[in-house]
Amino acid sequence: MAIHYETQGRTALIRIDNPPVNGLGHSTREGIVSGLRSALDDSGIDAIVLTGGNGFFSAGADITEFGTPKSGAAPTLNEVIAALDAAGKPVVAAIEGTCLGGGLELALGAHYRVATAASKLGLPEVNLGLVPGAGGTQRLPRALGFATAVDMITSGAPRTARVLAAIDGQRLLDRVVDTDAVAAAIDFAAEIAATRPLPRVRDLIAAGDPAAAAPQRAALVARSRGFLAPIAAFDLAATAVTTAFDEGLAAERAIFTGLVAGEQSAALRHAFFAERAARKIPGIGPDVRPRPVAKVGVLGAGTMGGGIAMNFLNVGIPVTILETVPEALDRGLGVIRRNYQIQVDKGKLAPEVLEQRMALLTPTLDYADLADSDLVIEAVFEDMDVKRTVFTKLDEVVKPGAILASNTSTLDVNAIAAVTSRPEDVVGLHFFSPANVMKLLEIVRGDRTADDVLVTAMTLGTRIGKTGVVAGVCDGFIGNRMLYNYRAAGFALLRAGATPAEIDSAIEGFGFAMGPFRVADLAGNDIGWAIRKRRYAEDPDAPREEIADSLCELGRYGQKTAAGWYDYDGRTPKPSPVVADLLAAYWDKHGTKPQTFDPDEIVQRLVLALTDEGARILEEGFAQRASDLDVVYLAGYGFPRHRGGPMWYADRVGLPTVVAALRRFHEGEEYEPAPLLVRLAETGGSFD
Template sequence: MSNVVSYRCQEGVGLIVIDNPPVNALGHAVRQGLLAALNEGLADASAKALAIMGAGRTFPAGADIREFGKAPRPPSLPDVIDAIEVSSKPVIAAVHGTALGGGMEITLGCDYRLALESAKMGLPEVNLGLLPGAGGTQRLPRLIGAKAALETIVEGKPIKASRLAEVGIVDEVVSGDLERKAIAYAHQLISEDAPRRPVSALPAAPEDADVFAEFEAAIARKKRGYLAPFHCIEAVKAATEMDFAAGMARERELFVELLNSPQSAAQRHVFFAEREVAKVPGLAKDTPQREINRVAVIGAGTMGGGIAMNFLSAGIPVTMLEMHQDALDRGVSVMRRNYEASARKGRLAAGQVEANMGRLSTTLDYSDLAEADLIIEAVFENMDVKKTVFGELDRVAKSGAIMATNTSTLDVNEIAGATSRPADVLGMHFFSPANVMKLLEIVRGEQTADDALATVMALARRIGKVGVAVGVCYGFVGNRMLHKRQSQALELVNAGATPVQVDRVLYDFGLPMGPFAMADLAGLDVGWRIREGLRESDPANAPAPNWMDALAEAGRFGQKTGVGVFEYPDGGRAPEPSETTAAEIDKYRTEQGITSREVSDEEIRERCLYVMINEGAKILEEGIAARPLDIDVVWIYGYGFPPYRGGPMYWADQLGLNYVCERVKAFREETGDPDWHISPLLEQLAGEGKSFADL
């Protein structure tokens, strides 16, 4: 018998138990073991029914994706599920934890499905650029109809047991001892002489073609650029038009297309990268962590309120500090409205709004932060202001408290220097809106203690964030690269492009919005004030005034004022071209003696994206990011870089670093812009025929 799958007969029920920790992934040994245990159960005369279960914390939570791209080793998962489905005895799937991907497909091959009330099932393959490839797209529509199957497969989200029962996927939802409940359920079926119920034998349910067209139209914007969601639709459609064997053949054809696609390879890279960033090079796995039971947030503005919501939602009490009561009241009111909006959309259960808000306390007095284990400063982006705040924290914070700044650009070491305990200081750069965006850049200062870093890395997961450890420099990883891109976008418009053209090219590449719509969303005043600060503190290296500064000086701050680079009539969010902006651009060109020229879409794409790659290579050289995958994760979860391209550094590898290097040098020659100084690392890798992945 396999050492990862066991069989035993208990009270006339054959129990097939998968024990392949941590998540019972359906690797080769498990597939072999399942077939062997199934055959043993079928040969066991004392077993009148069979039940498949998972040991440990979960039913199989999917395939072993480390096998993707390797030569297949029989038996395949479809073969295992086919064997289950043609069993001569009733087979029950008894589910706890999560039955995901191939795990859920196994349940669809069983006659009956039983689940603990805490269990979830789902088909998340679409998130890896794939579709369910073991019959999921053919069995699920036969079981619950095409429309419900489309929602399950294309969204790829886990579904609670109660909902699974409502739609007809699960037959019984139980609580308590799952093994006992499975045996009892099997006895009930045996006593009732319940029939076998192979899902593949159900008739394909024809659907009006409008169902598929309407579904495709509904997801077109959200899933633009992706292959997998639309291949999923094609596979489900096959289930309504073909017999089971033909539908399975079509599913396999579509699955192989996706498996061999650059998109799926990129999305699998992202899957592994997201897990790898939690392992900080040089930080021991067993580094002790500090307890975080109470958090304080300084500042009740947009960022402070959003930051506080992360902790409140995770069950961690928060004390919020402001200097003035009216600002505090406004901030708390916005937080409550945000929670209430989530409740109306069904994202929060009844009572959660009050429970979350009940964990919040407010104060105007720094002394009330004395018991906080973690204090996060989210005040105005000004070094003097932040150093004043940290001086106060040094006075009131208890020994061992971690003091974090939410700065997006400023020197964390200088901020830490305002305290007598720099080992307790680091950066926690949340992205706006802070209660929604998944990325958290965790900025390690020169003297940040290992246990402080380890604590905040673990805390990121606790509050639902993807934490990436980065070093100290202007803008850290994400904003440092972003500023280079924004600078190129500006220069392209100066040369003759329009803001509409630049934004369209990057939107078509797969980004959620272009540089100028993004600037309007963030607020033109934000970048303007940063540039003004640089002109005061470092005039030799500060950018010269430009037409975007002129817009900000005129009070055109973007979406929040209804006018920015673009205009937003009637308070809407859809950007429209602006004659005022066009006039400012023309004025600037005239003043600078620039003769407008035609700028191609290709030049826009290359200049805006290759400058990021070059800067990313410099970030790696300097040790600001430890690995290329850290940069990829920052850009995917902080800035919406399309996962199907794998992140900027992964994408650069696919382009070929030799080509990228040549183009960077060409732009340096053409523009004279110091931003195009070639990264020695990029040049070295290109010369050696290597990629960032080789690092």
């Protein structure tokens, strides 16, 4: 049963019970209206309390119903809220835990709201390419004022009841309590049972001046990079200040309906479900339990090692961090403290929490201090001999049953595991820089990695806020292997006469935060050069990236040398005369006449290169599902989320079109698109 109805004295209690998150599916909506009707028809009931349970008031709409008849079946959420709004007896929403999206819209339809201080309230619909569709853009500005409401609606970020209650003039929350919002709401309901007329959020006047927020809107447009929902949400919130409620509600519904049928929302819903699917590891049942991880060791206190350590400190897991020399250790500890201090200075972290986290960190120069760790992660120099030396030592000192993880981004995890006496305990945990910020965690499954080690890695990744994706052992795993093909497409454009600025501008127009050459300058061109030199050594016949190699031979490693594909004044890229001369010399040497490429063609060449390599990875068994490849690029490589990822995007373009385009891009070369891609195109299949 989705709803429980009971009476306590002269108050009716309607409790939503639709686990796991009390989603507002059709049966739940029916149950709320039925409970409301029972309470209104009962002369022995003076007031009504609406609540949830198990940590959720409601997390909003059941998005699995989108596009199905249930989504629009009566009563719709708007009809449920209208029924609350029009009730002749006071309705009090008792909020405990999570109250998001349609859940908050439902609460806004009640006459009063009581919440526990730690409850989280928000309208995250923009994360699915939508705007609130049941009055959220019209009621929240009336309850909180335009400035606060528009920030919440356009960012999708929730706030606690404690924070919201402190806003001057807020009319969202009537009472905030430390515990038991239901008991407090029942007491409150008895106090206001005779109040008439009943207050309605829709009747309030929204405070604020949308015109004064024009710079904020302009910044949002720039930041959104073609993402429609945040701008639409901003404009709808503005109508709450300037327009009658019913007119604003009709506008909201029209925008919501258009967005929910659009490509961006479809892509974002795909991403939502893809991230959840990525947590499931085929062939490993629910009976396989994770190993306990109460203490973590990290080798290397540099940028990567320090960032990795912070992830565990943030969730209260003690970390022992090892370096080889005191100076490097002290420098690494200083960086970790500075990173936390920046959060304190911005008001995002309490000073005492900084000290609590630093107290969990134990520095050492002695491998023996890692002996009792449950998980040890090495973040040392990306060199196979160095990795083997480290793992040989770890095998000697770390307790049996501990997990030994490598943060390698390209190297063979099986070869690393082979130097230990326990390859079943070895796994790749590829964090992305900066490791304390980036969401992606590639979990690299070696040939002998134990199932419970894999489950532990996935579970722990979720605990520290990462998006985990399982990859097999191949050069570059999923992300960097696909990136190599993406960069190769960029280099091919350079050879054909395009410039770095033209290429970057096109892909940034598509929605990437930075193009491939700006990214290379940020990461360091010497890193890619080192990988290419390793590949040249392994395969002397491999084609050379002559332009990129020449750039590095000039010492132009990127931002760290103030010169790369661009010249730099601070972090601002400027076209480089040196690079222009380098390209001109190459084109002259090879008889190339520089071309002007249409931005759409540049985008297709780069994005479909990702799709092509992704199809090869999938067919070779190094990824579990096509959507995992999308998750990797959405979470770790800046692929615009509202485009769904490279495999989803290719499906939308049409796989026959993709195959034809790839063949055209490689005309005159010994090349054929990935066999899986060709088969799907020929049989009418798709990656989705």
